[in-house]
Amino acid sequence: MMGFGRDLRNSHEGLLKLQDWELKLLETVKRFMTLRVKSDKEYAALLLNMTQQMEKQEAADYVSTVNKSWSQVVRQTEALGRVMRGHADDLNSGPLHRLATLIRDKQQVKKSYQSLHQQLESHKHKVTRSDLDKLKSTYRQLSRDANNAKDKYREALSKGREAERAHERYDKATAKLHNLHNQYVVAVCGAQTTQEEHRRRAAPALLDALQRMQEDMTLALKNILEEYCEISSLLTDEVVKVHQEISAAVQQIDPLVEYQHFIDAYRSPESPEANVEFDTSLLDETDNLSANEILWNTLTADSLQAMLSSATEELALTQQNLRTKEALVDDLDAKIISSQQNADRKSDCVLLLSQKLSLLELRQTVQSLRSSEARLSSQKALLDAKMADAPSPPPPPPPLAMPYEDDTRSVSSTDKGKEKSSRLDTLRHSLAGMIRSPKAMLGSSSSQFFDVIPSSERPLADQEWYHGAIPRTEAQELLRQQGDFLVRESHGKPGEYVLSVFSDEQRRHFIIQFADNQYRFEGTGFTTIPQLIEHHFSTKQLITKKSGVVLLNPVVKDKKWILNHEDVALGELLGKGNFGEVFKGTLLRDKTAVAVKTCKEDLPPELKIRFLSEARILKQYDHPNIVKLIGVCTQRQPIYIVMELVSGGDFLSFLRKKKDELKTKQLLRFAVDAAAGMAYLESKNCIHRDLAARNCLVGEGSLLKISDFGMSRQEDDGVYSSSGLKQIPIKWTAPEALNYGRYTSESDVWSYGILLWETFSLGVCPYPGMTNQQAREQVEKGYRMACPQRCPDDVYKVMQRCWQYSPEERPKFAELQRDLAVIKKK
Numbered sequence: 001m002m003g004f005g006r007d008l009r010n011s012h013e014g015l016l017k018l019q020d021w022e023l024k025l026l027e028t029v030k031r032f033m034t035l036r037v038k039s040d041k042e043y044a045a046l047l048l049n050m051t052q053q054m055e056k057q058e059a060a061d062y063v064s065t066v067n068k069s070w071s072q073v074v075r076q077t078e079a080l081g082r083v084m085r086g087h088a089d090d091l092n093s094g095p096l097h098r099l100a101t102l103i104r105d106k107q108q109v110k111k112s113y114q115s116l117h118q119q120l121e122s123h124k125h126k127v128t129r130s131d132l133d134k135l136k137s138t139y140r141q142l143s144r145d146a147n148n149a150k151d152k153y154r155e156a157l158s159k160g161r162e163a164e165r166a167h168e169r170y171d172k173a174t175a176k177l178h179n180l181h182n183q184y185v186v187a188v189c190g191a192q193t194t195q196e197e198h199r200r201r202a203a204p205a206l207l208d209a210l211q212r213m214q215e216d217m218t219l220a221l222k223n224i225l226e227e228y229c230e231i232s233s234l235l236t237d238e239v240v241k242v243h244q245e246i247s248a249a250v251q252q253i254d255p256l257v258e259y260q261h262f263i264d265a266y267r268s269p270e271s272p273e274a275n276v277e278f279d280t281s282l283l284d285e286t287d288n289l290s291a292n293e294i295l296w297n298t299l300t301a302d303s304l305q306a307m308l309s310s311a312t313e314e315l316a317l318t319q320q321n322l323r324t325k326e327a328l329v330d331d332l333d334a335k336i337i338s339s340q341q342n343a344d345r346k347s348d349c350v351l352l353l354s355q356k357l358s359l360l361e362l363r364q365t366v367q368s369l370r371s372s373e374a375r376l377s378s379q380k381a382l383l384d385a386k387m388a389d390a391p392s393p394p395p396p397p398p399p400l401a402m403p404y405e406d407d408t409r410s411v412s413s414t415d416k417g418k419e420k421s422s423r424l425d426t427l428r429h430s431l432a433g434m435i436r437s438p439k440a441m442l443g444s445s446s447s448q449f450f451d452v453i454p455s456s457e458r459p460l461a462d463q464e465w466y467h468g469a470i471p472r473t474e475a476q477e478l479l480r481q482q483g484d485f486l487v488r489e490s491h492g493k494p495g496e497y498v499l500s501v502f503s504d505e506q507r508r509h510f511i512i513q514f515a516d517n518q519y520r521f522e523g524t525g526f527t528t529i530p531q532l533i534e535h536h537f538s539t540k541q542l543i544t545k546k547s548g549v550v551l552l553n554p555v556v557k558d559k560k561w562i563l564n565h566e567d568v569a570l571g572e573l574l575g576k577g578n579f580g581e582v583f584k585g586t587l588l589r590d591k592t593a594v595a596v597k598t599c600k601e602d603l604p605p606e607l608k609i610r611f612l613s614e615a616r617i618l619k620q621y622d623h624p625n626i627v628k629l630i631g632v633c634t635q636r637q638p639i640y641i642v643m644e645l646v647s648g649g650d651f652l653s654f655l656r657k658k659k660d661e662l663k664t665k666q667l668l669r670f671a672v673d674a675a676a677g678m679a680y681l682e683s684k685n686c687i688h689r690d691l692a693a694r695n696c697l698v699g700e701g702s703l704l705k706i707s708d709f710g711m712s713r714q715e716d717d718g719v720y721s722s723s724g725l726k727q728i729p730i731k732w733t734a735p736e737a738l739n740y741g742r743y744t745s746e747s748d749v750w751s752y753g754i755l756l757w758e759t760f761s762l763g764v765c766p767y768p769g770m771t772n773q774q775a776r777e778q779v780e781k782g783y784r785m786a787c788p789q790r791c792p793d794d795v796y797k798v799m800q801r802c803w804q805y806s807p808e809e810r811p812k813f814a815e816l817q818r819d820l821a822v823i824k825k826k
Contacts, residue, residue: 002263004211005204012117014266015210018259019110022214026103026221033096033228040088040232047081087231093773095228098350102220105353109213112357116206116364123368124198127375128191128276135184136279142177143285149173174397175299181289182300184282186307186379188292191276193378197371205367209360213353215255220350222253288397294386301394308383310517315376322369329362460497460529461564461635463487465554468562468634471609474616475500476507483552487512487533491605494637497529503549510543561619563587563631568596568642577708579603579611580638584645587630594630597641608639614709615641617686625677627697627707646705648698655693655763664790666702667759668824671795673704675820678752679813681706682745689743691751692732693758730772731765735779736807746807752816753802760791794823 008015054074149170156166229247233240278291289295296304336355460466467475469489478486479502490496497512510521512532518525519532522544526532536543536551543549571584577597585596599611618629633640648654651670674696681688688709695708728738734750736742754766767775767785784803787796798819804810
């Protein structure tokens with residue numbers, strides 16, 4: 001059986017060409033269907049126009065069989081026009097809509113495949129080539145150093161001068177060589193495993209997953225075309241014959257054989273990759289070193305033990321992460337299978353494609369973790385085997401080839417004391433790095449104790465220059481002058497830390513490397529990030545030689561808004577938002593009840609940035625009709641936004657629940673509150689973009705507050721242009737925003753008019769009985785909703801002013817607030 005994973009391992013460019021070709025084909029199909037919808041609508045309009053003109057003819061003053069027949073022809077023609085118009089609407093909302101979704105998903109599949117392929121190739125190249133080349137270069141240098149030290153020691157022995165010092169230098173040089181040799185052996189072992197995993201599992205798994213996605217999308221296209229065929233058929237002999245041909249052509253599509261010709265054309269030649277082996281030429285100038293053999297002696301014992309401990313810890317973390325990701329894969333796979341079994345229509349499989357793409361990416365992550373697990377297991381096994389057979393205590397290093405004087409030395413009490421002190425320092429640093437927040441653990445009474453700890457010894461979360469998981473864009477805004485710096489957690493890779501610095505009119509970002517239990521940039525390593533930053537800040541040592549960046553001014557986080565996760569106790573679940581769950585919570589410092597929005601940890605970085613943008617906007621606002629921000633918890637994942645708890649819940653549910661109790665005056669008060677809040681936002685050049693009853697809250701004393709700023713933008717000129725949002729509230733959005741992506745306070749005024757209609761209809765969904773697309777088309781034709789039953793005429797006139805097609809003709813929010821306040825007083 002042919003397949004991508006088996007036959008196309010070296011056909012990456014061919015696969016990209018295939019996906020580009022298929023995308024072009026889908027765009028062609030989309031243009032074709034769009035033209036078909038347009039032509040069917042025009043044809044239907046012509047038929048209906050013809051029948052209307054025929055009905056205007058004068059009736060005959062006698063009974064005519066021809067006239068009766070002709071009247072039947074006209075009536076049937078009118079029926080045909082209605083059928084054609086219905087078909088056009090069905091084509092537009094059905095196959096054409098799903099085809100647009102399929103194109104977006106296919107574009108995302110290509111993007112994900114390119115990204116995953118690049119990650120695989122980069123990882124393989126790093127482990128099997130670049131890392132080994134660096135070690136080999138160092139190996140050769142240390143070999144030369146050891147030989148030079150050996151020669152100088154022999155020379156000192158022969159002259160009888162400074163033999164002791166020469167021997168110490170020789171020991172140090174030999175220790176460096178032996179330790180590097182062990183690193184290289186372990187690295188070669190890991191590289192061999194990585195190469196085999198890549199060849200046998202990782203690369204084929206990605207290609208096979210891509211093939212499955214391609215086949216699923218082919219099936220989806222087949223279902224779309226089948227539905228197109230069903231809708232567009234008119235059941236006449238001539239049309240039936242045409243559509244029989246179309247149907248036969250569509251039935252030719254078979255996902256299982258779709259790519260056989262492509263595979264034949266791009267089949268990869270059998271060219272086995274060269275195996276990774278220990279470079280034995282490295283041993284030409286060394287003594288007592290063997291290929292692929294670990295050295296255990298007094299010079300390497302400590303580093304080997306540390307290497308084993310590091311490999312064990314990293315393997316345990318990898319295995320834990322792997323189990324978590326495998327559970328996610330199983331869960332998502334089960335959901336997809338269940339959805340497929342419960343799907344009523346073939347066209348529903350298009351809606352599953354985004355979930356299948358997520359499953360593909362998750363499975364590739366699992367495969368990557370399995371490769372890492374295999375690599376670490378092989379390295380640990382190599383080290384375990386050596387340590388199991390190792391004598392205790394470790395033997396001295398092999399002697400020189402020539403006899404020399406006995407240099408046996410005893411360890412003095414002073415040396416022992418230094419060694420003990422060094423171990424205590426290491427333990428203390430490790431403990432300092434492990435404790436996240438001593439203040440939270442010890443309580444408020446610990447402040448005096450904590451203040452005596454040097455700044456570099458405090459946990460990362462308590463450093464003033466550590467800003468947690470803030471977005472890259474927000475970090476860049478905080479860096480304004482030469483040498484400004486801060487540390488943040490990466491959004492794209494949680495658990496990885498980044499130093500952001502302003503240097504030479506540029507904002508630079510450096511990933512803090514973690515290896516061998518130490519943090520570093522390219523030079524000296526430290527056991528904690530605070531020690532690393534303190535070193536570079538106090539010594540003014542360059543971050544990297546190439547960058548020339550120096551740390552001058554720590555950017556202190558805004559403590560007014562920063563909360564620790566330990567400061568908030570989560571309570572009952574209030575609901576689910578766009579980015580995660582919303583809980584009722586308690587602020588422990590003063591027992592204040594709050595609302596806590598949480599952000600899912602597995603969201604893409606761009607969505608996490610959108611989540612935090614709401615907090616960034618609300619920090620600047622203070623108004624009784626705007627929901628208040630209390631703080632943000634960004635020190636670790638998951639991120640929290642902590643806001644005031646508004647007791648009455650969302651306005652839409654309030655209207656529907658209390659509709660029998662609410663009087664017109666109370667509804668007018670809600671309308672004035674909303675206008676006041678929006679007038680305040682307008683004065684701050686803030687565009688809400690999602691104003692609706694569902695996004696307002698009802699507080700104590702029935703005070704209305706504008707909420708949910710997840711789609712908001714603050715623009716200096718008050719205009720925001722969008723190239724498209726994945727989820728647009730169509731029935732609430734102004735025509736210019738839908739058509740051209742132009743959002744302004746005037747487009748918010750249109751949405752406010754819809755909010756008014758929701759208020760006085762007591763929570764009815766706008767444009768009742770219409771789909772989103774129908775409502776949009778009717779608005780373009782000039783249609784506006786009728787006055788709700790309990791709505792005063794003056795208020796309905798305000799709605800109509802809000803719904804002026806031209807944005808310039810709509811009122812300002814300050815004007816709306818004033819006019820509605822006057823109506824309320826009446």
